[in-house]
Amino acid sequence: MLQEFQGRLIKRNGTKNDGRNKRNITAKCAMTTPSSPQGNPNTIASTGVDPLSWTLKSFKEEVSVMPKSRPPYPPEFRRRMVELVRAGRKPEEFSREFEPSSQAIHNWVKQADLDEGKRKDGLTTLEREELARLRRENKQLRLEREILSKAAAWFARETKLIPSKGFDS
Numbered sequence: 692m693l694q695e696f697q698g699r700l701i702k703r704n705g706t707k708n709d710g711r712n713k714r715n716i717t718a719k720c721a722m723t724t725p726s727s728p729q730g731n732p733n734t735i736a737s738t739g740v741d742p743l744s745w746t747l748k749s750f751k752e753e754v755s756v757m758p759k760s761r762p763p764y765p766p767e768f769r770r771r772m773v774e775l776v777r778a779g780r781k782p783e784e785f786s787r788e789f790e791p792s793s794q795a796i797h798n799w800v801k802q803a804d805l806d807e808g809k810r811k812d813g814l815t816t817l818e819r820e821e822l823a824r825l826r827r828e829n830k831q832l833r834l835e836r837e838i839l840s841k842a843a844a845w846f847a848r849e850t851k852l853i854p855s856k857g858f859d860s
Contacts, residue, residue: 764791772796773803 772791776782782796804810806817814822 769799770803773800776800 772782772785772789773796775785776796777800782793782800785791785796786793801810801813802816805813806815
C-alpha cells in the first residue's frame with residue numbers, strides 16, 4: 692500500500708524515489724492519508740495495514756528540523772547585551788527583539804559579573820578555560836597511560852616474562 696501511495700506521489704511531484712527522499716514521501720503519505728474507518732479504502736480491513744502505526748512512526752522521524760546547536764554569539768554582541776541589561780532593559784525584551792533567549796542573556800550577565808568580581812558564586816571565564824584545558828590534558832594523559840600499560844603487557848608476553856592468557860600450567 693505504501694508503494695502505491697509513493698507511486699502516486701512520484702507521479703504527482705514528478706520526482707523519482709532514489710532512496711534519499713523515502714522518509715519525506717512516507718511522511719507526506721502519512722499526513723495526507725485519512726485514518727477514519729468509515730468509507731475509507733485505507734482501513735485495516737481493506738489493506739491489512741494499520742494506518743495509525745506507520746503514520747506515527749514516520750511522523751516522529753520528520754518532526755525535528757532544528758539544528759542541535761548553533762555557533763556562539765560574538766563577544767561584542769554579548770558585551771553590548773550585558774551593557775543594555777545593566778542599563779535597565781529586561782532580557783525578555785531582547786529575547787523577543789533578537790535571537791538569544793532571555794536565559795542566555797541572564798547567563799551572560801551572570802558571567803560578566805563573575806569576571807568583574809561582583810559575584811563569587813561561580814567560576815570566572817579564565818578559571819573555566821583553565822579547567823577545560825586541565826580536563827583535556829587529564830584525558831590525554833589517561834589515554835597515554837592506558838596505551839603504555841597495554842604496550843608493556845604485550846612486550847612482557849612477547850619476551851616470555853609473563854605467560855600468555857591461554858597458557859595452562
